[in-house]
Amino acid sequence: MGEVRVAVRVRPFLPKEVLHNHQLCVRVVPDTVILGSDRTFSFDYAFGPTARHAQVYKSCVKPLVASLVDGYNATVFAYGQTGSGKTYTLGGGHVAYLPEEESGIIGRVAADLFVLLGERAADARAAVDVRVDLLDIQTGNKELHIREDDRGNTGNTTHSVLGCV
Ligand SMILES: Nc1ncnc2c1ncn2[C@@H]1O[C@H](COP(=O)(O)OP(=O)(O)OP(=O)(O)O)[C@@H](O)[C@H]1O
Numbered sequence: 288m289g290e291v292r293v294a295v296r297v298r299p300f301l302p303k304e305v306l307h308n309h310q311l312c313v314r315v316v317p318d319t320v321i322l323g324s325d326r327t328f329s330f331d332y333a334f335g336p337t338a339r340h341a342q343v344y345k346s347c348v349k350p351l352v353a354s355l356v357d358g359y360n361a362t363v364f365a366y367g368q369t370g371s372g373k374t375y376t377l378g379g380g381h382v383a384y385l386p387e388e389e390s391g392i393i394g395r396v397a398a399d400l401f402v403l404l405g406e407r408a409a410d411a412r413a414a415v416d417v418r419v420d421l422l423d424i425q426t427g428n429k430e431l432h433i434r435e436d437d438r439g440n441t442g443n444t445t446h447s448v449l450g451c452v
Contacts, residue, residue, distance in 0.1 A: 292331040294347045295320055298372040299336035340388070343376065344395045352396055356403045363392060 297313050297320070314321040315335035320328045332346050351361035365373035378391030385394060404415045420441045422433070435441050 292347070294332035294334065294343070295328075295330050296334040296338060296343060296372060296376055297336055298375070301370075340376070340391050340395070344392055348392050348396060349399065352399045352403065355400070356407055363396075 295315075297315055300309055300311070312323055315333045318330055318333050320330065320333050322328070332343075334343055348363055351363065355361050365377050367373055376391055378385075378393035385391075390398075400417070404417065407413075408415045418440075422441065433441055
C-alpha cells in the first residue's frame with residue numbers, strides 16, 4: 288500500500304448527551320463528512336454513527352494484515368479528542384473477553400493474523416514466532432523516546448513515564 292490513509296468514525300450520542308439534548312451537527316455521506324449545512328471534508332473512509340466494527344475493520348485494516356504477512360510494515364493509530372471513540376474502535380481494552388461482534392480492531396487483527404500465518408506456515412512448512420510489545424503511555428511528557436533494540440523489542444527511555452505495561 289505504501290501510503291497514509293485517513294478514516295473518520297463519528298460515534299453516536301452517549302446517553303448523557305441525549306439527556307442533555309445535544310444536537311447533531313455532523314453528517315456522513317460516502318467518504319465525506321459534512322459539518323453544519325455546507326462544510327464538506329473528504330477522507331479515504333468516513334463512517335457514520337451506525338457503522339459496525341466489522342465494516343470499519345474490513346475497509347481500513349484487514350488489507351493491512353494481508354500485506355503484513357507479505358512482509359510489509361503497517362501502522363494503525365487512533366487520534367481524536369477525549370471521549371471520541373478511540374478505545375472503542377481499537378478494541379474495548381477493559382475486559383478480557385468480548386463477543387466477536389463487539390471486538391474492535393486489535394482483536395480482529397490478532398484473529399486474522401493467526402489465520403493467515405497458520406496458512407503461510409503450513410504452506411512453507413515453517414514455524415512462525417509472534418511477539419507483542421504493549422506500551423500504555425499515560426502522560427503528556429514531551430521527553431518520551433520510543434526505542435527499538437537490536438532484536439526489534441520496543442521500550443522507552445524516559446524514566447518519568449507513568450503506566451508502562
Ligand atoms: N462507534 C461507537 N458506538 C457506540 N459507542 C461508542 C462508539 N464510539 C465510542 N463509543 C462510546 O463512547 C464512549 C467514549 O469512547 P472511548 O472511551 O473509546 O473514547 P476515547 O477516545 O478512547 O477517550 P479517551 O481519549 O478519553 O480515552 C465510550 O462509552 C464508548 O463505549
